[in-house]
Amino acid sequence: MKTTLTKQNLSALYKEIGEANDAFSEFYPGEPTVRQAVHTVYGGAQIFKAETASRLGELARRSLEESAPDFASFAKALKFPGSERLPDDPDQLERLSEKLQHYEDEIRKSDPEIWLAWTVYQRVQAKLDKEPVEDFRIDFEDGYGNRPDEEEDKDAVRNAKEVAKGMASNTLPPFIGIRIKPFTPDLKQRSLRTLDLFLSALAEETGGKLPPNFVVTIPKVVSAEEVTALVNAFELIEAGTSFKKDSLKLELMIETPQSLITSTGEVLLPKLITASRGRCVGAHFGVYDYTASVNITADYQSMDHPACDFARHMMKVSFASMGINISDGATNIMPIGPHRAEKGKELSDQQAEENRETVHRAWRLMFDHVNHSLRQGYYQGWDLHPAQFPVRYAAVYLFFLRTLDQASHRLKTFVERAAQATLVGDVFDDAATGQGLLNYFIRGMNCGAITIEEAKATGLTLEEIRGRSFVKILENRRKS
Numbered sequence: 052m053k054t055t056l057t058k059q060n061l062s063a064l065y066k067e068i069g070e071a072n073d074a075f076s077e078f079y080p081g082e083p084t085v086r087q088a089v090h091t092v093y094g095g096a097q098i099f100k101a102e103t104a105s106r107l108g109e110l111a112r113r114s115l116e117e118s119a120p121d122f123a124s125f126a127k128a129l130k131f132p133g134s135e136r137l138p139d140d141p142d143q144l145e146r147l148s149e150k151l152q153h154y155e156d157e158i159r160k161s162d163p164e165i166w167l168a169w170t171v172y173q174r175v176q177a178k179l180d181k182e183p184v185e186d187f188r189i190d191f192e193d194g195y196g197n198r199p200d201e202e203e204d205k206d207a208v209r210n211a212k213e214v215a216k217g218m219a220s221n222t223l224p225p226f227i228g229i230r231i232k233p234f235t236p237d238l239k240q241r242s243l244r245t246l247d248l249f250l251s252a253l254a255e256e257t258g259g260k261l262p263p264n265f266v267v268t269i270p271k272v273v274s275a276e277e278v279t280a281l282v283n284a285f286e287l288i289e290a291g292t293s294f295k296k297d298s299l300k301l302e303l304m305i306e307t308p309q310s311l312i313t314s315t316g317e318v319l320l321p322k323l324i325t326a327s328r329g330r331c332v333g334a335h336f337g338v339y340d341y342t343a344s345v346n347i348t349a350d351y352q353s354m355d356h357p358a359c360d361f362a363r364h365m366m367k368v369s370f371a372s373m374g375i376n377i378s379d380g381a382t383n384i385m386p387i388g389p390h391r392a393e394k395g396k397e398l399s400d401q402q403a404e405e406n407r408e409t410v411h412r413a414w415r416l417m418f419d420h421v422n423h424s425l426r427q428g429y430y431q432g433w434d435l436h437p438a439q440f441p442v443r444y445a446a447v448y449l450f451f452l453r454t455l456d457q458a459s460h461r462l463k464t465f466v467e468r469a470a471q472a473t474l475v476g477d478v479f480d481d482a483a484t485g486q487g488l489l490n491y492f493i494r495g496m497n498c499g500a501i502t503i504e505e506a507k508a509t510g511l512t513l514e515e516i517r518g519r520s521f522v523k524i525l526e527n528r529r530k531s
Contacts, residue, residue: 082486089431090431096190096207099210100213101222108184108437110438111437115175115441122137129414129445131171133162147165151169167449167453177499188227188268207245211250212252226264228264230269251288251292268303278327299330301331305334305335305336311362318365335379355419378432379431381439385413385435462491486520489520515527
C-alpha cells in the first residue's frame, strides 16, 4: 500500500519530535538518584554545636528507655498490628525475647506480626546508637526569632565555626544546612547578611570545603524572583570565597497558597525550579504556616488536614521527575511528660505513669501522621524534638518491613521477566514499575529499615542495588 509520508517529511518530523523529547528530558531528568534523609531536625542557631547530633541521639535513647523500655511496650504504645497479643508479664516477655533471638527466622514465618514488633524495636535502637540524626537544619528563622543584629551576626559566624569543627571531628549528620529568614521587605537584608556571614566564615575556616549534602533553606517563598535573588547571592559568594562554582545548593519551603498558584492563576512550583538554575535539590512543606495562611484556626491545624493534602499533591505533581526531593512537615505536639524530677528526688509511680501516658499519646499522633505522609509518597518529614526520633524510625521501618517479602518476590520476578523480554527481543516498556520497586529497597537500606541480606533476597547484587538504575541492571544482564 502506498504511504503518504516521504522520507523527507519523516526526517523533519523525527527531528521535531526528537527536539521535544530532549527538552522534556532536560526539564524532567527523573527522580533523584542520591540518598534522601527520612527526616530533617530543625534546631535554633542560638544553641547549635558541632556535637549537637550526638547529644540529640542521647536524649532520643533516653526517651525510648524511659517510655518504652522493651519491644512489647513500644509496639503497644504505637498500636502495631498484633501488639495486643504481646505479654505484659516481664517473665513471659523475657522468654519470648530469648525465643526471638534464637529462632528469628522461624518466628518470622510463623508469626510475622510478633517478628515485626521485635525487629522494628531492635533496628530503632541500632539507628539511635549509630545515626540518630540524618539531617539537621541550623535555623535562623522560626526556631531563632528576631534578635538584635549584633547577636545574629555573632551567631552566624559562631555556627559556621561549629560546622567546620564538626567537619574536622566527623560529628556532623550525613545531611546539614541552614535556614535563613524569608526575603520579605522587612527581613531580606537580615537574611542575606546572615547568609553572607555564615558562608564567608565557613569558607575561611574550611578552605572552601562544604559539608556533604549542605543546603540553604529559604522559607515562605512566594515568587520566582526570590529564588533568582538567592542564586545570584550564591554566585557572588562563590566568586568572593574559595567555594567551588555551583557548589551551593538550596531548598524551598512551600508554606503559603501563593507558593502554589500565582496571581495570574499559574502554578508557580515548576517556575521556582527553573529560577534555581539547577541548584534546587529539595522542597519542604510547611504545615502550620500553610494552614494558617488559608484561615484554618489553630485547633484544626494538623498534618492530616485536607488542605495539607491538596498542597502535598500539588507539590507531588509539580515536582514529579524533576530530580527534587520533597519533605513533609512536623507534628507539633511534643512527647514530653508533665512531671520533672526535682534534684535529688525521683518521680512517684503515679507521676511516672502519667508521663508515659502523655508521651505515648503524642507518639501515637505522630505515628499516624508519619504513616499519612508515607502513604502519599512523602518519605521525609520534620522532627522538632529528640523524643520524636524513635517514632519517626519506627513508622518508616514498619512501612518497609510489613511488605518486605512481597516486594522482594515482586522485584525478583520482575527482573527475571524483564530480562527475558529483552533477551528474546521484546520491548519491555514498564521500567518505571521496576524502578519503583528498586527505589523501595534503596530507601529502606539507606535509613536502616532493610538489611543488606534482606535486599539480596531479590536476586540482585549489592552493586546492582547501589547502581540505582533498573534499566542499567537489565542492560548489564543482557550483556553477561
